[in-house]
Amino acid sequence: MPKKRGYHHGNLRQALIDAALGLIEAKGPQGFTLSEAAKAAGVTPAAVYRHFQGREDLLYAIAKEGFEIFADLMEYAFEKGQPSPLASFESTGRAYLAFARKNPGHYQAMFEAGLSLRSDPELANAADRAAGVLERAAEGLMEQLPPDRRPPPQMVSAHIWAMSHGVVELYARGAPGSRAPFPPEDLLETGIGIYLRGLGLLPPDV
CATH class of the missing domain: 1.10.10 (Arc Repressor Mutant, subunit A)
Known part of the structure; x- marks a missing residue:
């Protein structure tokens, strides 16, 4: 209840x-x-109805509040990881899981309510700020690669965002350990490690 x-x-x-x-x-x-x-x-x-036109309007307000909290957390995680680009990148990934765990109501309104982020300018700005943190982290990491081998930071951040979202949806809901024998943080960390090794940003795991 x-x-x-x-x-x-x-x-x-x-x-x-x-x-x-x-x-x-x-x-x-x-x-x-x-x-x-x-x-x-x-x-x-x-x-x-003094404050909301309907249930969807209320969900938009919740999603906006969630994205603002999320963006603040991502920015804090990014700054905490500096000066290492790798540490900042990994820290933002962990922040995603932390937010989903601590703010499940916000998370569901943001990503599972079927809202159009672009239909509300304030919501779009808050969402863009959160995505922008992960893009900055990816950009700093990609600078270690030769220019002709650098994937677009937006693509890298989208990959990590999708990986983080997948870990949350599949393994971070419900009782810990009920769906996988590994903590969600470990699943995400190893997944990011495999991804970065494929780009040549980490040495082979021997």
């Missing part, structure tokens, strides 16, 4: 977002109604 995050005073909009996050964690981004969100926040259904 979702945790009741009742509204008492102050920011009703944020109270509704928090209530919806609990429902998303319990039922998924398409598994709740505005009436349920209002009840969990401790307000009438009519109160929701």
